[in-house]
Each structure stands twice: as C-alpha cells, then as structure tokens.
Amino acid sequence: MTRHRYSTPMPDSLRHLLRAGQHPARAVACPWCAAAEHRPCVMKTNQRQLPLPHPARISAWVRGVACCPLCQVEPGVECHLDGRPLPQGAVHPARETEAQETT
Ligand SMILES: [Zn+2]
Ligand SMILES: [Zn+2]
Secondary structure, eight states, rough: OOTTTTTSOOOHHHHHHHHOOGGGGGGGGTTTTTTTTSSOOOOOOTTOOSSSOHHHHHHHHHHHHHOOOOOOOOOTTTEEEEEEEGGOOOOOOOHHHHHHOOO
C-alpha cells in the first residue's frame, strides 16, 4: 500500500497567496513612499524594502478596484461618512474585504 505524504490538498487561500506572490495593492503606485507600480514599498528613512504595502497604498488600491458596500460609491470614488471623505483617503474595512475577494 502506497501512501503519499504530500498528497494533502493545499487550502485555497494559501494557494492563492502563493500564486499571487505579492500583495495585490502593488498593482498601484504608493502615495506614501512613492514606490512605482509593482515595486515593493520602502521605508522612507533607509529605503529598506517592506514585505507589505503601506496602508495608504492598500487604500489607494481598494479605492481603484472595489465599490464600497457601506457608502455605495463606485471604484475611484473616496469613501465618505456623513458627507465627508474619510481622513487620509482611508476606506471602510468592508470595501477592503470586497477588493480582496474580487482579485
Ligand atoms: Zn509605500
Ligand atoms: Zn465606504
């Protein structure tokens, strides 16, 4: 009887991460550290590359690709609360979830 030790199926979420290889927010330039599209974010002080994009970059990416289920705006439009845009171009967490599910 043959048993394969590596036949356990990989969880879909992990497989997706491996296939992507990088955070989807890297598709847009970073407004915080000015990293170009598809380039990793860097620390402003010593130019060291960061494993994850800056929150401002994630927000920028989310704004570009997803509608917001909370404030009902289309891609490209800022999230708002009581008629005012969220501070620093932030997005609602639900919109970020939406963006991650569509990419
Ligand atoms: Zn950055
Ligand atoms: Zn919103």
